[in-house]
Amino acid sequence: QQQVKQSPQSLIVQKGGIPIINCAYENTAFDYFPWYQQFPGKGPALLIAIRPDVSEKKEGRFTISFNKSAKQFSLHIMDSQPGDSATYFCAASKGNTGGFKTIFGAGTRLFVKA
């Protein structure tokens, strides 16, 4: 099963709030889980990524929590700002020779109120 399920579809938080976006996968062969941020008219930009041997990774205000047994992972954005308003995609990929083939979730549109 190649699907990655992402929720919620959209999210509105106040400035300073902590939006949480959740993803679930089926294929246990996936070994790399990136999160991307996409602004209108732009390509996705890699935010942060985790591998399944780690339960949590933090980079700046962005934290990934990973639950291997439940096949779920989530993105937390600390102290969210209006500039964080964008669409966020979780993804899962399996590395092989030459690169990683990435399967994306459907996306979460985040709006941070000033």
Added chain:
Amino acid sequence: ETGVTQSPTHLIKTRGQQVTLRCSSQSGHNTVSWYQQALGQGPQFIFQYYREEENGRGNFPPRFSGLQFPNYSSELNVNALELDDSALYLCASSLGGGGVFGQGTRLTVV
């Protein structure tokens, strides 16, 4: 040279025509992946090229084809365009790990 560059940025084609989209990979990256992103959806994997060979393909018909050149730049070709092919086409270059995406080509089929 840094970053991934795609051309053209916008394109309008008529149903049944053929189109070629281009991608210049980031310096040092030997793998290019192509994605189709419909409005309001996540990118869907089309195929990947590694050292000029196709290295995996998503659920797209054969009229979607590609090439990778010795400098690792790439082309996506779509024949017999259909209205549903209207989308943002993204390429991503990588050297293992997460890819670096270009800004995309917005294709509209009328």
